[in-house]
Amino acid sequence: MFTLFSLPAFSADKLGSLEGIITDENGKLLQGIAVTLQPDHKKALSDSKGRFKITGLYGGTYKLTVSAVGFDAQTKEIEIEMGKMSTIFIRLKPGNKELNEINVTGIHSNPDNFIDMTRTAMPSKVITRQEIEMMGSRRLDEVLKEQTGLAIVNDIGSGNRAVGLQMQGFDSGYTMIMIDGQPMVGRNNGNFDLSRITVSNIERIEIIKGASSCLFGSEALAGVVNIVTRKNISHPQGLAALRYGSFNMVDATLEGETPFAGKRGSAYLSGNYYRTDGFNSNPYLSDGKTAPPFNSYAFQGRGRYLLSDISTLSFNGRFVTRHSENKIAYQNLNPSMDVLDEYDLNGSLALNDNFRNGLKLKSQYYLTRYQNEQNVTDLESGFIMPGSDFKQYLHRAEMQVSKNMGPLLELTGGAGGAYELLDNTSYRGNKSMANYFLYGQFDFQAAERLSFTGGARFDYHDKYDSKLNPSLGMRYNALKNLTFRAAVGTGFKTPNFQQLYMIFTNVQTGYSVFGAEEFWREIQILQEAGQIMSVFPSAKRIGSLKPERSVSYSGGFAYKPFGALDVDVNVFYNDMKNFINSEQVAFKTSGQQIYSYMNIAKAYTAGAEIGVNYKASKSIHLSAGYQLLYAVDKGVVDSIKNGTGLYEQVYDTDANETRRSKRSDYLGMNNRSRHMANVKISYAHEPSGLTGSFRVNYRSKYGFMEDNRANNFLDPWDKFVKSFFLLNLAVQKTLYNKHLQLQITADNLMNYRDQLMPGQQGRAILCGISWRFFKNE
Incomplete structure (x- = not known):
């Protein structure tokens, strides 16, 4: 695997690229800001000098989205020319200071797991914190039972506390429950009781349907x-x-x-x-x-x-x-x-x-x-x-x-x-x-x-x-x-x-x-x-x-x-x-x-x-x-x-x-x-x-x-x-x-x-x- 990572990159001399610098209103360089280009799902994070770079772009018009907690999200149209470097300077304005973070489809910057749940081979879905708050839900089972293809089921033969999640017809024992990319344990006859998890500190919920x-x-x-x-x-x-x-x-x-x-x-x-x-x-x-x-x-x-x-x-x-x-x-x-x-x-x-x-x-x-x-x-x-x-x-x-x-x-x-x-x-x-x-x-x-x-x-x-x-x-x-x-x-x-x-x-x-x-x-x-x-x-x-x-x-x-x-x-x-x-x-x-x-x-x-x-x-x-x-x-x-x-x-x-x-x-x-x-x-x-x-x-x-x-x-x-x-x-x-x-x-x-x-x-x-x-x- 490490040998693969050492292979030379594909040539991109004839493709275009985009670089930029991100600062706040006072000109302070901002690190870790999420940037995405649609419709190609290209993504980047700004470094300690506020710089980001995206290469391998075909000529045409792209939609650039920049978002970060504490700042207003910005969306701009960017024109990319084949074989040329385009440069942009972005100044973010202070915005919503709420605890919930803006979610941008296609951006993956989760330090807990490098695997992007939204880009696996199987169908996937992301439930944002804003959606959870608008539902007024209190426990995890209340959120999931309202999602397409998911059902909260009771296993009466295993006791009155044996409830679990059914996904695409599979019993609950076949769905892995993870927190920050790591598996959780503690099941009753295969059922994981989702009511024991509060949603108060959940930023988002990522769901993959199908064999994973x-x-x-x-x-x-x-x-x-x-x-x-x-x-x-x-x-x-x-x-x-x-x-x-x-x-x-x-x-x-x-x-x-x-x-x-x-x-x-x-x-x-x-x-x-x-x-x-x-x-x-x-x-x-x-x-x-x-x-x-x-x-x-x-x-x-x-x-x-x-x-x-x-x-x-x-x-x-x-x-x-x-x-x-x-x-x-x-x-x-x-x-x-x-x-x-x-x-x-x-x-x-x-x-x-x-x-x-x-x-x-x-x-x-x-x-x-x-x-x-x-x-x-x-x-x-x-x-x-x-x-x-x-x-x-x-x-x-x-x-x-x-x-x-x-x-x-x-x-x-x-x-x-x-x-x-x-x-x-x-x-x-x-x-x-x-x-x-x-x-x-x-x-x-x-x-x-x-x-x-x-x-x-x-x-x-x-x-x-x-x-x-x-x-x-x-x-x-x-x-x-x-x-x-x-x-x-x-x-x-x-x-x-x-x-x-x-x-x-x-x-x-x-x-x-x-x-x-x-x-x-x-x-x-x-x-x-x-x-x-x-x-x-x-x-x-x-x-x-x-x-x-x-x-x-x-x-x-x-x-x-x-x-x-x-x-x-x-x-x-x-x-x-x-x-x-x-x-x-x-x-x-x-x-x-x-x-x-x-x-x-x-x-x-x-x-x-x-x-x-x-x-x-x-x-x-x-x-x-x-x-x-x-x-x-x-x-x-x-x-x-x-x-x-x-x-x-x-x-x-x-x-x-x-x-x-x-x-x-x-x-x-x-x-x-x-x-x-x-x-x-x-x-x-x-x-x-x-x-x-x-x-x-x-x-x-x-x-x-x-x-x-x-x-x-x-x-x-x-x-x-x-x-x-x-x-x-x-x-x-x-x-x-x-x-x-x-x-x-x-x-x-x-x-x-x-x-x-x-x-x-x-x-x-x-x-x-x-x-x-x-x-x-």
Whole structure:
């Protein structure tokens, strides 16, 4: 890789170039200012002398955009001549001093990760801080559930706190959640509870849809969500905010930032307190909540210091606690108390070197620790039933390197290793895994209108040997307002600790779950104790689990028929092999079930996504999105077509008979909606300081569980969650030169609830007030 970086650059003698100097109003040279040229997506950052240079430009007219926190953004038209150097002098004026940073599409200057999430082979999306604030959202799940192609789902069988993110039909265990480019840990049966993450210090959210293991490793089989926290500090400023509303929700934030040592260094600190009484969506629950009450404290800190003109040292730390107590009482059952404590720690130390020849190097160590303690107490007998109790550690060291190899080629690469340790009372002793990786990505401008983005990652896992995952994407500007794109990428996911080693028995209900590596030993112990009634023939397939593999294909286009309208269309097909499924494989003499894991199925998800954005006026912006999804287990389809196996028969409730299954009887995988849509109207009137948004989200019906004679697949006579709409509203008003902001938020205006959706809250009205501290110019 380093040999590649030393190759001579492509000749650009016949192409044009642009150089410039950026200063403030007083003539002070400004460093780290983002510059972009459209439509070629060329980008640059000013150096310590305020200079920037962009080479390899074809003759013509370009739009130059310059932006920085604390200054008004500038946009100019630049004329480039072939074979000539154009020069420009830019003087930035002081502007908006709010904590949210201006976002410029195509600019990537994130020191935490050199990989540009917006230019990977797979489709991507960026949610800006301004969008988050206009939604009035408080937790990460509230933001993501309103995005096209994403759904927040409940796994009731894993407990009332098991919620996760579904992307393009993949279960939540297949989407990697990252913070500042590093993976987060702490899942319940594969689900990462996004409600434990506050949005108070989020600068933007980057989303990649499709297999991304080529760059990010296991768990990125469905895609990636990267949370980018606050950085790029240029002025002392602060924020105090408080929101209160329905369900006794309190959301309080205090944050501040300042440069120091003549702006060679910067520091940012934030604290957030959040509490809720929870809510109940189940009429049969006489006491307690389906979404439990909790309180949470979150602390975030960042520090950066310029060691020299080329070297920067940075630190990032985050610590979150959450405590929950939920009394539960169902009819004819003893009341119980469910207590949960969580502790989440993330920290990193990084050294960034930006050499004068354009080479960028980053060395980073990252540590995350997640602890979960949960138990359930029978309030009548006082008996404590054990729940989850584990500590999970991830140590990760990584080095990244990036360099422009001339006007046509940019290379990014990295190498490192990760060590994961789990100490869990449900497993026998500590368990650990180690992974070593090497990856690279290139952006190549093959012709004036044609560019390629590709990458590959090599992983060596101490339990699953080595895996190579490549990807390739193409972008073609057919017309000035029409761009076609296509991509193919591979992904993999190694079995997790639970699927391998879990030994768990639910004391309250009696069922057991055994990991594949522990299954036969545990079965033998129960057989010798006379506790096994029968072991199913399918249990013979339980053994050493294989990693799951997927190939993702996507293609689409972006069309701008006129200046105010953008249309984006994407179709996708995700093919999965060695799918790990949990199945009942034995009965106890008490009649309770025993479950384990096996590689049994091939599956695919396919569909299309459409996004439309229309700027109706300077203040009004309309957007809409739609997803069509098919999620199919190939094993079910093959069994039905062949008339053999587990799925050859179906019980037809209408005819009151059992008959041979037909392909039309199979409706796909559970918990996936065929249709999802959203509409958003945003209003922002700068002179009056009034902003707001009205959003409508739709989800069509989806399968929940077997509701007639079990045939192991979703048919028309099973139980479904009905289709529904959610309406949300948020309005903000800024006063006193943007120091004061008042806000009112109304979520789920129609008060929609369903007992099969325990995580869906009823109507929630909140009022908020915030004060920004900054010096008026």
